[in-house]
Amino acid sequence: MRLGRLKLRPGRPIRWTNGQTTEGASAVPPKVLICDNEEILRTLVRAALEEDGYDLHEARDGDESLELARRLEPDLIVLDMMMPGRTGLEVLTELRSERRFAETPVIMLTARVQAGDRAAAEKAGVDHFVSKPFSPVELGALAERLLAAAAR
Amino acid sequence: MLRFALYSGAVLLAAGLAILWTINHEIASRARETVEAQAQTVAARNLRGHLLPSDFKAPVRGRRLARLDELFRRNILVPGVVGARLVNRGGTITYAARHQLIGTKVPYVRDLARVFAGMPERRVTRTVSWRGEQNVKVLQSLVPVRETATTKPVGALEFDQDYRAIAINISDANHRLVLILAVAFLILYLSLFPILHRVTAQLAARNRRLREQAAERNQHLEAERAARAEAEAIQRLLTEQNERLRELDLMKDEFVSLVSHELRTPLTSIRGYLELMLEEAGNLTPEQERFLGVVDRNSERLLRLVSDLLFLAQVDAGRLAIEREDVVFEEVVQDSIEALRPIAESRRIELVTSIAPLPSLLGDRARLAQVLDNLVSNALKFTPEGGRVSIALRVDGDRSVLEVEDNGVGIPAAEQTRLFERFFRSSRATDNAIPGTGLGLAITKAIVERHDGRISVESREGVGTSVRVELPLASVRALVLTG
Numbered sequence: 001m002r003l004g005r006l007k008l009r010p011g012r013p014i015r016w017t018n019g020q021t022t023e024g025a026s027a028v029p030p031k032v033l034i035c036d037n038e039e040i041l042r043t044l045v046r047a048a049l050e051e052d053g054y055d056l057h058e059a060r061d062g063d064e065s066l067e068l069a070r071r072l073e074p075d076l077i078v079l080d081m082m083m084p085g086r087t088g089l090e091v092l093t094e095l096r097s098e099r100r101f102a103e104t105p106v107i108m109l110t111a112r113v114q115a116g117d118r119a120a121a122e123k124a125g126v127d128h129f130v131s132k133p134f135s136p137v138e139l140g141a142l143a144e145r146l147l148a149a150a151a152r
Numbered sequence: 153m154l155r156f157a158l159y160s161g162a163v164l165l166a167a168g169l170a171i172l173w174t175i176n177h178e179i180a181s182r183a184r185e186t187v188e189a190q191a192q193t194v195a196a197r198n199l200r201g202h203l204l205p206s207d208f209k210a211p212v213r214g215r216r217l218a219r220l221d222e223l224f225r226r227n228i229l230v231p232g233v234v235g236a237r238l239v240n241r242g243g244t245i246t247y248a249a250r251h252q253l254i255g256t257k258v259p260y261v262r263d264l265a266r267v268f269a270g271m272p273e274r275r276v277t278r279t280v281s282w283r284g285e286q287n288v289k290v291l292q293s294l295v296p297v298r299e300t301a302t303t304k305p306v307g308a309l310e311f312d313q314d315y316r317a318i319a320i321n322i323s324d325a326n327h328r329l330v331l332i333l334a335v336a337f338l339i340l341y342l343s344l345f346p347i348l349h350r351v352t353a354q355l356a357a358r359n360r361r362l363r364e365q366a367a368e369r370n371q372h373l374e375a376e377r378a379a380r381a382e383a384e385a386i387q388r389l390l391t392e393q394n395e396r397l398r399e400l401d402l403m404k405d406e407f408v409s410l411v412s413h414e415l416r417t418p419l420t421s422i423r424g425y426l427e428l429m430l431e432e433a434g435n436l437t438p439e440q441e442r443f444l445g446v447v448d449r450n451s452e453r454l455l456r457l458v459s460d461l462l463f464l465a466q467v468d469a470g471r472l473a474i475e476r477e478d479v480v481f482e483e484v485v486q487d488s489i490e491a492l493r494p495i496a497e498s499r500r501i502e503l504v505t506s507i508a509p510l511p512s513l514l515g516d517r518a519r520l521a522q523v524l525d526n527l528v529s530n531a532l533k534f535t536p537e538g539g540r541v542s543i544a545l546r547v548d549g550d551r552s553v554l555e556v557e558d559n560g561v562g563i564p565a566a567e568q569t570r571l572f573e574r575f576f577r578s579s580r581a582t583d584n585a586i587p588g589t590g591l592g593l594a595i596t597k598a599i600v601e602r603h604d605g606r607i608s609v610e611s612r613e614g615v616g617t618s619v620r621v622e623l624p625l626a627s628v629r630a631l632v633l634t635g
Contacts, residue, residue, distance in 0.1 A: 038417055038421075040421045041417065041420060041421060041424075044420070044421055044424040044425060044428075047424075047425075047428055048424070048428075082413055111412055111413040111416035111417060111420070132416045132417060132419070132420040133416060133419045133420035133422075133423045133424065133455060134420065134424065135423075135424070135427055136424045136427055136428055137427060137428075137431065
């Protein structure tokens with residue numbers, strides 16, 4: 001699926017396919033943590049990202065997100081803003097207070113349109129906002145761009 | 153009035169009676185003294201030189217008795233004097249006009265002692281018969297009798313005067329006095345009454361006025377208290393209502409937030425998976441692809457409806473967030489036109505633009521783009537194939553003026569005032585099955601007004617419609633933002 005979308009660039013001609021290495025590729029695919037309480041959305045995000053061969057992990061709520069993030073130290077976190085228990089914002093604030101997560105790229109998914117939410121999230125350290133509903137294709141492109149920038 | 157007359161009359165009467173009694177008493181006393189003095193003078197003058205010391209030694213008898221009878225009859229027993237006696241120091245009557253009393257003792261020994269000490273005595277008493285009359289009221293006087301002026305009295309002369317003579321005098325005086333006093337008081341009363349009445353009437357009037365004023369003041373105070381109580385009650389009510397409204401507002405915010413999340417999440421799935429499916433369109437039959445296209449358009453419509461409703465809910469809550477940034481409005485207009493040009497071309501509608509360069513304005517680029525999208529897509533929707541839509545942007549003083557004009561179906565005059573109402577759809581739209589929610593112009597108006605702008609519509613049925621949007625330019629004033 002969607003094979004034509006991936007652009008190979010000099011210096012980073014990498015494509016991860018579920019742990020299998022291709023020529024000139026790094027043995028370890030980037031870890032991506034998907035945090036959303038809705039399974040159907042986690043699946044959608046997974047579908048948007050799995051073509052790129054990332055090592056995908058899912059967390060169902062705020063606490064699990066924190067736990068997995070600390071255990072896996074992912075290269076990218078896709079975080080839903082509204083989750084039961086700890087909200088995405090609280091998770092992010094918590095993570096950003098730890099040195100190892102200071103630079104980790106974070107994509108915040110939000111359905112909220114309320115004024116001030118965006119400002120609060122930006123203050124907490126969000127790199128990119130993706131408002132629901134989102135285009136899986138664009139999310140995939142964004143994830144790739146952020147990972148590439150972080151790896152450089 | 154009557155009460156006052158009775159009261160003042162009673163007071164005057166009491167005063168009159170008191171004066172009368174005092175004067176009467178005085179008159180009686182003086183009359184008695186006068187009569188007594190007269191009698192004494194008469195007796196002393198007439199008896200002096202005729203009485204002998206022996207007349208007091210023992211009861212008088214014989215020739216001496218006859219001589220004294222003669223003496224008394226001629227000199228003492230004048231009219232008004234009903235009796236006369238000589239009493240010696242022992243209290244024995246030595247001579248009396250009525251001979252049977254001679255030799256008897258007088259009962260008033262104590263009075264007699266005072267008389268001998270030099271003090272004449274008098275008293276009102278009743279006596280025996282006098283010339284046929286019984287129990288006559290008399291004024292009895294006791295006068296000491298001395299041999300010379302310096303020696304001790306040898307005895308006393310006692311004589312009785314008919315009290316009626318005095319009483320008559322007193323009574324005469326009394327009658328005259330009562331009459332005079334009565335007349336005097338009557339005159340006084342009559343002359344004083346109008347004055348007193350006037351004074352009391354004035355006092356009464358003033359009292360009444362004061363009472364009225366006091367009552368009025370009380371009424372005022374009462375009214376003031378009532379008003380204050382009412383104001384406090386209203387204040388309380390308003391506070392409670394405010395509190396409730398605040399709670400409702402919070403609930404509404406939460407509701408909006410919840411709906412926003414709950415509606416967008418399933419739509420996210422629908423549109424997300426749909427996009428993934430359409431990506432690999434090669435695996436689909438043309439019919440499947442067409443069906444999925446219907447799902448795609450309708451899910452997008454649903455999403456737009458949700459967004460519009462949430463947008464208006466924010467407007468209602470006064471929380472429509474507007475960015476404050478310099479916007480090059482002509483770019484926004486150009487971008488919007490370019491985005492919609494394919495639709496115009498597909499319906500063979502001519503897009504005429506006349507865009508003058510503008511100073512930047514302060515506002516929300518995305519919201520202003522929404523305004524342009526709404527207006528231009530409306531114009532396209534209501535213009536038949538082969539028609540024309542012109543978009544003009546210019547500066548007019550301190551404002552930018554945008555006009556979107558079409559030569560479409562137009563809006564009936566009766567419906568023009570309702571264009572900005574939510575969910576209002578022109579009969580032209582419903583008759584021609586032109587899709588829409590009826591929210592676009594309400595949202596457009598909200599955005600324009602949030603930018604301190606104005607929006608107006610002119611339309612003629614069958615001729616076309618022109619929408620005019622005026623927005624203040626950034627150099628003139630900064631936006632005042634809330635929320």
